[in-house]
Amino acid sequence: MPCVIPNVMRMKTSDEALAIAAAGGDSSAFSLLVERHYDRLFGFAFRLTGSRVDAEDLTQDICAALPAKLNGFRGAARFTTWLYRVTVNAAHDRRRRMASHARAADGWGNWEVNRRAENRETQQDIDWLTQTMTTLPPDLRDTVALILGEELSQSDAADVLGISEGTVAWRMSEVKKYLRRIHEKEAQS
Amino acid sequence: MTDKFDDLDALKAALRAATPAPDPAKKAANLRMAKENFARAQESTDAARLTSDHPETKGFMRGVMSMLKSISMKGALTATTSLAAIGLIVLVLAPENKGLLTPPATFEPVVSTDQDTSQRAQAEPVVEQEIAAVEEDVSKELQAPSSTSTPSQTQSLSDSTSNSAALDIFVEEPFMSEPVARESAPMGGLFAAAPLATRERRVEGFVADAIAPQPEENTEAFSNEETSPLQITSENPVSTFSIDVDTASYSVVRSSLMNGYLPDPDSVRVEEMVNYFPYAYAGPEGDVPFNQTVTVLPTPWNEGTKLVHIGIQGQLPEAEERPPLNLVFLIDTSGSMNQPDKLPLLIQSFRLMLTELRPEDQVAIVTYAGSAGQVLEPTPASERATIMEALNNLSAGGSTAGQAGLQQAYAVAEGMSKDGEIGRVILATDGDFNVGIYDPDELKTYIEGKRDSGTYLSVLGFGRGNLDDATMQALAQNGNGQAAYIDTLSEAQKVMVDQLSGALFPIANDVKIQVEFNPAQIAEYRLIGYETRALRREDFNNDAVDAGEIGAGHSVTAIYEVTPVGSDAVLTDALRYAPEPETNGSAELGFLKLRYKTPGEDVSHLIETPIQQDLGIVSEDILFASAIAGFGQLLRNSTYIGDWTYTDAIALASDARGDDSFGYRSEAVTLMRLAETLSSK
Numbered sequence: 001m002p003c004v005i006p007n008v009m010r011m012k013t014s015d016e017a018l019a020i021a022a023a024g025g026d027s028s029a030f031s032l033l034v035e036r037h038y039d040r041l042f043g044f045a046f047r048l049t050g051s052r053v054d055a056e057d058l059t060q061d062i063c064a065a066l067p068a069k070l071n072g073f074r075g076a077a078r079f080t081t082w083l084y085r086v087t088v089n090a091a092h093d094r095r096r097r098m099a100s101h102a103r104a105a106d107g108w109g110n111w112e113v114n115r116r117a118e119n120r121e122t123q124q125d126i127d128w129l130t131q132t133m134t135t136l137p138p139d140l141r142d143t144v145a146l147i148l149g150e151e152l153s154q155s156d157a158a159d160v161l162g163i164s165e166g167t168v169a170w171r172m173s174e175v176k177k178y179l180r181r182i183h184e185k186e187a188q189s
Numbered sequence: 190m191t192d193k194f195d196d197l198d199a200l201k202a203a204l205r206a207a208t209p210a211p212d213p214a215k216k217a218a219n220l221r222m223a224k225e226n227f228a229r230a231q232e233s234t235d236a237a238r239l240t241s242d243h244p245e246t247k248g249f250m251r252g253v254m255s256m257l258k259s260i261s262m263k264g265a266l267t268a269t270t271s272l273a274a275i276g277l278i279v280l281v282l283a284p285e286n287k288g289l290l291t292p293p294a295t296f297e298p299v300v301s302t303d304q305d306t307s308q309r310a311q312a313e314p315v316v317e318q319e320i321a322a323v324e325e326d327v328s329k330e331l332q333a334p335s336s337t338s339t340p341s342q343t344q345s346l347s348d349s350t351s352n353s354a355a356l357d358i359f360v361e362e363p364f365m366s367e368p369v370a371r372e373s374a375p376m377g378g379l380f381a382a383a384p385l386a387t388r389e390r391r392v393e394g395f396v397a398d399a400i401a402p403q404p405e406e407n408t409e410a411f412s413n414e415e416t417s418p419l420q421i422t423s424e425n426p427v428s429t430f431s432i433d434v435d436t437a438s439y440s441v442v443r444s445s446l447m448n449g450y451l452p453d454p455d456s457v458r459v460e461e462m463v464n465y466f467p468y469a470y471a472g473p474e475g476d477v478p479f480n481q482t483v484t485v486l487p488t489p490w491n492e493g494t495k496l497v498h499i500g501i502q503g504q505l506p507e508a509e510e511r512p513p514l515n516l517v518f519l520i521d522t523s524g525s526m527n528q529p530d531k532l533p534l535l536i537q538s539f540r541l542m543l544t545e546l547r548p549e550d551q552v553a554i555v556t557y558a559g560s561a562g563q564v565l566e567p568t569p570a571s572e573r574a575t576i577m578e579a580l581n582n583l584s585a586g587g588s589t590a591g592q593a594g595l596q597q598a599y600a601v602a603e604g605m606s607k608d609g610e611i612g613r614v615i616l617a618t619d620g621d622f623n624v625g626i627y628d629p630d631e632l633k634t635y636i637e638g639k640r641d642s643g644t645y646l647s648v649l650g651f652g653r654g655n656l657d658d659a660t661m662q663a664l665a666q667n668g669n670g671q672a673a674y675i676d677t678l679s680e681a682q683k684v685m686v687d688q689l690s691g692a693l694f695p696i697a698n699d700v701k702i703q704v705e706f707n708p709a710q711i712a713e714y715r716l717i718g719y720e721t722r723a724l725r726r727e728d729f730n731n732d733a734v735d736a737g738e739i740g741a742g743h744s745v746t747a748i749y750e751v752t753p754v755g756s757d758a759v760l761t762d763a764l765r766y767a768p769e770p771e772t773n774g775s776a777e778l779g780f781l782k783l784r785y786k787t788p789g790e791d792v793s794h795l796i797e798t799p800i801q802q803d804l805g806i807v808s809e810d811i812l813f814a815s816a817i818a819g820f821g822q823l824l825r826n827s828t829y830i831g832d833w834t835y836t837d838a839i840a841l842a843s844d845a846r847g848d849d850s851f852g853y854r855s856e857a858v859t860l861m862r863l864a865e866t867l868s869s870k
Contacts, residue, residue, distance in 0.1 A: 030227045042211035059215075067226045067229075068230055148201035
């Protein structure tokens with residue numbers, strides 16, 4: 001049994017150190033780590049899926065899987081990068097499963113069904129966002145979630161997605177093109 | 190026009206504004222589950238690290254099981270109160286949350302929060318006046334762990350096994366107070382009864398999703414329908430379907446059996462198993478592209494019924510006469526292809542195929558995912574070294590970045606084809622169809638459009654894991670192509686060498702079959718297989734409805750099981766109030782109609798022929814096809830096959846092997862033996 005360090009003494013301990021300790025069996029390090037990142041994880045899950053229900057499912061899946069997954073954490077990447085990667089992969093798996101079951105009905109597409117009309121103005125904002133996110137192909141959406149939602153740098157987002165920085169830049173320029181097209185459509189109508 | 194950076198900023202703002210705060214109840218539950226899982230994982234860590242991945246799963250499952258078992262009534266009660274408590278907080282905070290994204294009032298019954306919601310609803314009336322008092326204590330407790338943790342909590346969380354103790358601390362002070370405690374007893378029942386099941390389901394899902402040794406297994410999707418039901422001739426005398434020359438299902442079945450497990454019944458499409466084998470049916474004479482042979486024989490698995498066997502044989506044009514081929518290999522090079530039975534097998538398969546091409550044929554290679562783009566310009570097949578070098582340089586890696594791979598492949602194919610020449614895209618993948626078009630309907634429309642403009646699509650599946658059989662079928666069907674699954678080099682030899690011309694040269698398009706049974710002779714009938722190819726009766730004469738293609742030299746088989754009027758084997762009773770079926774004086778069993786289009790034409794031709802009693806000569810081909818049809822039905826657990834067994838199938842197939850110059854039929858018998866052994870476990 002490793003020596004237990006009270007978490008109160010670890011407030012300043014880095015994520016990476018906690019993750020490695022947790023991978024080594026330190027449960028209090030693990031607790032601190034998941035508590036520290038839960039909100040971020042949920043927010044990211046939401047931005048990936050576009051649905052509260054899906055985000056909750058995804059977060060739950062990841063929480064359940066994290067202890068086993070953490071064994072694979074070697075400190076080669078930043079913990080947040082690693083966690084984003086785990087989340088993106090889990091979201092892809094979900095998306096793929098859902099696509100085979102229900103013709104690619106993922107959250108941003110389902111939002112129309114899920115939403116509730118609250119107040120007109122916010123509803124319009126949400127409509128615009130939903131419409132925009134639905135227009136984007138999944139890998140652009142993922143990139144948007146990382147760059148705009150999580151404010152990652154292009155190089156960090158590239159790390160998470162396992163693609164080159166150039167591809168991230170290219171994807172963001174694609175996103176701009178999509179946005180411009182949507183704008184033009186709006187201007188026309 | 191707004192500046193494009195404003196657009197990005199607007200998207201960012203909207204995205205961030207729309208993101209809701211996590212539900213505190215779920216957060217607590219998820220954190221608790223994560224910690225519990227962590228504790229269980231530790232119990233088995235030592236064993237897991239010594240060996241491969243598999244025991245880890247088992248160890249983990251054991252941990253979960255013991256966790257599930259160990260939730261005693263008392264533990265459940267404690268947990269319930271904490272959940273109820275957290276539910277209250279949601280109640281209090283909800284108004285602030287509501288702005289953008291309040292969760293819908295009814296959740297989909299997936300997550301354990303169902304219970305939370307119902308508890309919340311139950312708790313509401315009783316608790317309302319208590320909230321003010323409760324709110325402060327609880328929110329203090331709950332907010333603490335997110336960024337800073339209070340000493341008392343740190344202490345309790347520091348020992349992972351004392352989570353329930355931690356929860357006790359959470360709960361005791363505010364919630365054991367009178368009104369809530371009273372209410373919590375019935376809730377305990379609720380939690381103890383339902384959530385265990387919910388939880389178990391989640392845990393199963395998690396095991397499969399996250400740490401099962403082959404998590405990709407989960408993502409296989411097979412396309413199939415319920416077994417075609419028995420039809421009563423007097424009620425529904427007409428059966429209509431499209432032919433199917435795919436063989437993918439047989440290869441998938443073989444791959445499953447060879448790996449030591451019975452195939453998923455949904456992966457078995459009987460007609461594809463039957464059509465996997467070459468048969469020497471009588472070929473056409475004259476101008477027609479194919480000839481049909483109808484044979485009536487006793488049913489091997491049912492004495493009281495007969496089989497109507499329809500064999501279609503396509504003509505085999507002289508190889509020298511065929512037009513030059515323009516092939517574009519569209520190859521998936523995503524990281525998942527980096528397995529011996531995927532990209533390396535694919536490269537070897539294409540190498541085999543090159544030997545079959547003629548100098549004037551042209552080949553280009555486009556990859557998608559990982560390394561993107563055109564890696565080989567259109568090159569005459571005579572420059573084999575160039576093509577081989579391009580193939581050998583393919584490497585799998587990187588994540589999926591499908592950048593218009595499909596569009597590019599089609600563009601290349603169109604550039605290669607002169608007027609009247611056949612262009613074909615051959616998509617090779619392990620199931621990742623991230624080819625640049627995401628919407629399934631758009632993809633289908635796109636492929637259909639390209640098909641009509643003369644570029645066809647075939648799909649080759651490699652490897653198991655996330656094989657997306659359903660999409661493969663859909664794409665190939667819409668692209669006038671074949672879907673084949675390649676699991677071994679010998680299968681590659683069959684698909685890409687021995688039967689290459691059939692795969693690449695359609696001789697008849699949109700081939701549909703319609704059979705009208707004579708109610709005076711046939712009481713009941715059913716079509717074996719072709720479930721995914723059923724057409725509506727009116728579609729038969731509608732040339733706009735797409736159907737299957739016959740390639741050069743292809744043979745296609747369809748088998749009906751029919752029950753003669755008066756047979757003991759009739760399954761349905763005659764209706765009391767319906768008129769007796771007319772005795773129309775005809776001794777014909779039915780009437781067979783075929784429609785096909787000559788490639789490049791839009792108007793179909795019609796072939797008609799009556800089905801007579803005891804028609805045709807029962808050849809080994811026909812017996813073998815029947816044996817395979819029976820085998821497929823056994824694998825599908827069909828109820829129509831009675832007490833017929835694998836042993837019977839083996840006996841029938843062994844006797845009907847014939848020349849079997851390629852050894853396909855012997856292999857099938859081996860598979861039947863394997864299935865027999867596996868099913869008797």
